[in-house]
Amino acid sequence: ATMALLKPNSASRLGAPSPTPSNSSASATKRKRHEDVAPAAVVYSQPQETGTGNHVYTQLTYTIEHLRSTQKWMTFKEIMNYLNIPENDHETRSHLETLYRSENPANRVEYNPKDNTYRYKPKYDIRNTSELKGWLQNQKSAQGLSVKDLKDGWHSVQDDIKTLEDKQEVLVKRNQKDSLAKTVWINDPSLMHKMDDDFKHQWHGILLPPNPDDLRNKLLGAGLKPSSAPREATSTKPKEKKRKAPRRGGKQTNTHMASILKDFSHMRK
Template sequence: MSFLAPNATASPTPSNASSTGQKRKRPAPAASIHSNLGNGGGPHLSEGAAQLKAQVHFAVTRLKSTDKAVSFQDLIDYLSISDPGFQERLRYALPRHDQIEFNPKGFNGAGSYRFRPKHNVRSGEDLKAYFQKQKVSLGLNAKELKEGWPGAWDAINELDKKGDLLVIRNKKENTPKYVWQNDPTLSAKIDAKFCDQWHTIALPANPDELRSKLEAAGLKPTSAPREGLTGPKVKERKKKAARKSGRQTNTHMAGILRDYSHKRK
């Protein structure tokens, strides 16, 4: 058309998909981080990803068994992996695991691996320092402490004997369950003579006899009825107010009309 500018943009041509009625194919979703873990960051999931995941799990179990850093060669020997290609995939996967702490400078630059626990506590001194930093006294799960600290229970038992910890134990195994910080200075020591005298006092076997002795000594037993307690109070119903008569509007005829309000029932 002559009225259009010479440099005007041409109108878009219809696509083949719109003319044929076929739906366009959507692009494939990008590969996730977990799929890249199996093949060193490739776009597709490798065939040995399940095997790699299992070996990473065994490596984490190995790191849990020690509180020291471990070299990559130590993990390879423990897992009995001889395939160089699989070793490289494992070397890529281990530092990216959320329960593995990797230090690239460890073992003279070869890299070291260590289990990353939920609480960074690996000794009795670390445990006491952790509690001292708390603003609110909160307990710790002893099982969580043992994950990154294999000798946790022995150290907890030792600190419990010293009075540095308050420990709740499992009934069957008598193993630590939860631990809190304890202040030994708040523990009051009782004289042994007083304890012996306390245990020599025998309580009456009959509850009625015990109650009579307490009353004779001027003490109120806990089984005595409470004073001032009566039966349930019954709420009094409010009387309805008498209904008022309607507003008188014919005030201009007050002198003519008679008042018969006294004859209402």
């Protein structure tokens, strides 16, 4: 009877009861929307080698490093093949050829116009033992040569200098840490004389006094002045300059006006 009292459209206006959640839906984890998921972190690595580079000065650097490692004459075509520069890239090829043949002292590419070849140009044009001895003999002074500068264009310089040293043709200063040659000088083997064994024995038999004061007393006893003697203080007082006496008298002038001017010579001090 109660249902009969309801209007026909009243049932549609009543909210439908919500369904009872099941055990599976109640315990399930709330799903995340696709846009809520954080993207995975992207790890950026170092850029990979993409070629020899397009910049002409980058190509020049690659050329110098390649010529330094090979230490031999190369044609322009061989260098272009190493740099992987196309034959139709006339602008880059022309620019590089101009840089290779530049007379700038800082240019590290040596050009041979006889056969149009190129090689690395080190600081010193020394690549073997004969060139080293010639350079040391022709220099005006007896200055040594840094082995580090020679290694730039002479990879086996350490072994070759050791060979010259064994022949007593050069004098070598070595590093204390690794015994590698540091500086090299020219030497004359004819001036190298073998010392007598008796002289060596006598030389090493002379021992210095263990106490420095004993050595000082022996020098004083022999009438020698030891280097540890105090220096005598020298006077640094400047010499007094003599003052010049004022000049008296002198040649008189205006004698034709003596009758007019008054004489004040008696008032001079």
